[in-house]
Amino acid sequence: GAGVSQTPSNKVTEKGKYVELRCDPISGHTALYWYRQSLGQGPEFLIYFQGTGAADDSGLPNDRFFAVRPEGSVSTLKIQRTERGDSAVYLCASSPGGKLAYNEQFFGPGTRLTVL
């Protein structure tokens, strides 16, 4: 595909459940980012991968959030014991560059997560 894709586009779950959100970056992009965007706010950084490793996970709000990128391409954001406050649009972005590169990020359309 030409761009970053994210699945599902919408996810409704109940409080306490586990969810997985998937991101397919642009082919060949080594850097991958997850952001969370709440209503009326800008994207908030969660985690950054360079290749398979999480180079910076300082934005993950707590240990209920975890992300993996086992083969350096597709990434999955995992949220355990979901809470109503986790409701937001989760954005994924990829960029071609390595560490410390000035690179624009290409965003996917996001997954809208609603926790009831």
Add this chain to the structure above:
Amino acid sequence: DQQVKQNSPSLSVQEGRISILNCDYTNSMFDYFLWYKKYPAEGPTFLISISSIKDKNEDGRFTVFLNKSAKHLSLHIVPSQPGDSAVYFCAASARNTGNQFYFGTGTSLTVIP
């Protein structure tokens, strides 16, 4: 704490006129700045960037100005077109502290035909 601020949540401009969107930041370590445009139900799309070694970068109708002493940047769109109506986000990063980008809260631009 909000390190990147966009104090105008919305802006309306007549078609053909100039749109000026403003952004302020607090972290003096930021050395790379970007503007993104976002339509409803889509992810943000990169528009233009500027590094701290410059004070101006131009790309067609879009120009970004950086005032490091004031920790302020602005995006100028001339002439504004109805298709420019979207939410615009300012973002900043400090290259020597990694690749984390900090986003403002966005300004919703409406260009009136």
